[in-house]
Amino acid sequence: QVQLVESGGGLAQPGGSLRLSCAASGFxxxxxxxxxxxxxxxxxxxxxxxxxxxxxxxxYADSVKGRFTISRDNAKNTLYLQMNSLKPEDTALYYCARxxxxxxxxxxxxxxxxxx
Numbered sequence: 001q002v003q004l005v006e007s008g009g010g011l012a013q014p015g016g017s018l019r020l021s022c023a024a025s026g027f028x029x030x031x032x033x034x035x036x037x038x039x040x041x042x043x044x045x046x047x048x049x050x051x052x053x054x055x056x057x058x059x060y061a062d063s064v065k066g067r068f069t070i071s072r073d074n075a076k077n078t079l080y081l082q083m084n085s086l087k088p089e090d091t092a093l094y095y096c097a098r099x100x101x102x103x104x105x106x107x108x109x110x111x112x113x114x115x116x
Contacts, residue, residue: 002026002105004096009110012086016114022079022096022107030054030074033100036081038092038112048094049081064090086114 008020020036036048049070050059058070069082079096091114097103 004105004107006096006107006110009112011113013116014114016086017084020081020094024077029077032098034079035097037097038094040092088114090114
């Protein structure tokens with residue numbers, strides 16, 4: 001069955017960095033667009049970033065552009081999100097999700113907290 005397992009969340013100081021990973025299994029990872037989506041406390045879901053199946057095209061929300069980098073390693077079936085220059089407003093549950101404009105599988109979430 002399809003599984004997406006996130007890791008790498010935690011506590012970071014403002015201006016710090018974290019790297020999220022999403023290990024995929026149960027499907028042909030290299031054939032699917034992948035995304036990161038987050039939900040801040042008390043708010044709705046916010047799409048953060050997406051990447052094409054080959055990794056050649058990436059997309060970012062304006063709120064993270066220039067600070068976050070999405071990437072993938074199709075040989076390892078893993079999606080990444082490098083988060084730099086973190087801000088308190090980046091505090092959220094982060095999910096990886098499969099799909100282009102709608103998402104059919106989601107990971108279980110990883111918590112990112114940015115606080116001094």
